[in-house]
Amino acid sequence: MGPHPAVAAIRLAVRRVLHDVLTDRADNSSAVSSVRAGEPPLVLVACSGGADSMALASALAFEAPKLSVRAGAVTVDHGLQAGSALRAAEVVTRLRAMRLDPVESVAVTVGREGGPEAAARDARYAALDAAAERHRAAAVLLGHTRDDQAETVLLGLARGSGTRSLSGMAAVSGTSGRYRRPFLQLDRQTARKACLVQSIPVWDDPHNTDPAYTRSRLRHEGLPALEKALGKGVVEALARTAQLSRDDADALDTWAANVEESVQDDSGQLRCAKLYVLPPAVRRRVLRRAVIAAGAPAGSLFARHIEEVDRLITGWRGQGAINLPGRVEARRQGGRLVIRQG
Numbered sequence: 597m598g599p600h601p602a603v604a605a606i607r608l609a610v611r612r613v614l615h616d617v618l619t620d621r622a623d624n625s626s627a628v629s630s631v632r633a634g635e636p637p638l639v640l641v642a643c644s645g646g647a648d649s650m651a652l653a654s655a656l657a658f659e660a661p662k663l664s665v666r667a668g669a670v671t672v673d674h675g676l677q678a679g680s681a682l683r684a685a686e687v688v689t690r691l692r693a694m695r696l697d698p699v700e701s702v703a704v705t706v707g708r709e710g711g712p713e714a715a716a717r718d719a720r721y722a723a724l725d726a727a728a729e730r731h732r733a734a735a736v737l738l739g740h741t742r743d744d745q746a747e748t749v750l751l752g753l754a755r756g757s758g759t760r761s762l763s764g765m766a767a768v769s770g771t772s773g774r775y776r777r778p779f780l781q782l783d784r785q786t787a788r789k790a791c792l793v794q795s796i797p798v799w800d801d802p803h804n805t806d807p808a809y810t811r812s813r814l815r816h817e818g819l820p821a822l823e824k825a826l827g828k829g830v831v832e833a834l835a836r837t838a839q840l841s842r843d844d845a846d847a848l849d850t851w852a853a854n855v856e857e858s859v860q861d862d863s864g865q866l867r868c869a870k871l872y873v874l875p876p877a878v879r880r881r882v883l884r885r886a887v888i889a890a891g892a893p894a895g896s897l898f899a900r901h902i903e904e905v906d907r908l909i910t911g912w913r914g915q916g917a918i919n920l921p922g923r924v925e926a927r928r929q930g931g932r933l934v935i936r937q938g
C-alpha cells in the first residue's frame with residue numbers, strides 16, 4: 597500500500613523542488629561561491645514547529661537521501677513568548693528524530709521597526725540567511741501554503757497596492773534563489789493531514805489564532821466569509837491571481853528597465869516630457885527605480901510616495917520638493933526631475 601494521499605502530495609512537492617535545486621546548482625556551480633565541488637548539497641528547512649513546516653521537514657527527510665542531498669533544519673526562537681526557548685528545543689528534538697542533520701535553533705532579538713509582525717519577519721530572515729551562509733546550504737525551504745498565498749494577495753488588495761504586491765510570495769526568492777516554497781500550490785489542510793497520519797506532533801502558534809493580528813483575523817473570519825459568499829474555490833482563485841499578477845508585474849518591470857535610458861538626458865536626469873507620455877504603470881516603475889537608485893530603501897518606499905513624485909509630472913502646479921525615505925528628495929526643475937539624496 598502506498599502512502600496516504602496527503603503524504604504522497606507533500607513528498608511530490610518536495611521532490612520537484614529538490615530536482616529544481618539540483619538543476620540550478622549544476623547550472624551555476626561555477627558562478628555561486630557557496631557551492632563546493634564534489635560535496636553533497638545541503639538543503640535546510642526553516643521550521644517553526646507548526647503543521648506546515650513540520651510536514652515539510654518530514655517530506656524533506658524522506659526525499660533528500662534518495663537524491664543524495666543532505667537535509668538539515670533551522671528553527672528561529674523569536675523570544676516573544678514565555679517558554680519560547682523550551683519550545684524551540686522541543687522542535688529541535690523532533691527534527692533530529694526525523695534524522696535531519698544539522699539541526700539548530702537560533703535565538704534572535706526582534707526590533708520594533710514596521711510593527712511586531714514585520715520586525716519578527718526581518719529578524720527571522722536575517723537568521724535564516726546567516727544559517728544558510730554558515731552551512732553553505734544550496735537552498736532553504738519554507739512551508740508557505742496556497743492559503744498563505746491567498747491571504748497575502750488579500751492583504752495587498754486591502755492596502756490598495758499594485759500588481760507587484762498582488763503577486764504575493766514567489767516560489768523562488770532571496771539571494772541566488774536560496775528560498776524555495778514547495779507548498780505554494782498545496783492547501784494547508786493537506787500539510788496538517790500529512791502530520792496527523794504520520795503521527796507528527798505539531799505546535800499551534802497562539803499568534804495564528806489571536807484576533808489582535810490582521811492575518812489571523814483574515815484567516816479565521818475574512819477568508820471563511822469570502823468562501824461562504826463566493827464559494828470554496830476562492831483560495832485557489834486568489835493564488836492564481838498571484839501568479840497572473842506576478843507575470844504582469846515582471847513584464848512591466850522589464851518594460852520600465854528598457855525605457856529608462858530613453859527618458860534620461862545626458863547627465864542622467866529624467867526628462868518630464870518623456871515621462872509624461874509613458875503609460876502610468878511604466879512611468880511609476882521608472883520613478884520607483886530612480887528613487888531607489890538615489891538611495892531610498894526599497895522596503896520603506898510605498899505606493900503613496902511614488903504617486904506623490906508622479907504628480908510632479910502629471911499634476912504639475914509648481915509644488916515644492918518631495919521628501920522621501922532615506923533622505924531622498926525629488927523636485928522638478930526646468931523640465932527635469934531631479935532626484936537625489938540630501
Ligand SMILES: Nc1ncnc2c1ncn2[C@@H]1O[C@H](COP(=O)(O)OP(=O)(O)OP(=O)(O)O)[C@@H](O)[C@H]1O
Binds near residue numbers: 645646650670673
Ligand atoms: N520560528 C521560525 N523558525 C523557522 N522558520 C520559520 C519560523 N516561523 C516561520 N518559519 C518559516 O516560514 C514559513 C511561514 O511562516 P508563517 O509564520 O507564515 O506560518 P506558520 O503558521 O508559522 O507555518 P507553520 O505551520 O509551518 O509553522 C513556515 O512554514 C516556516 O518555513
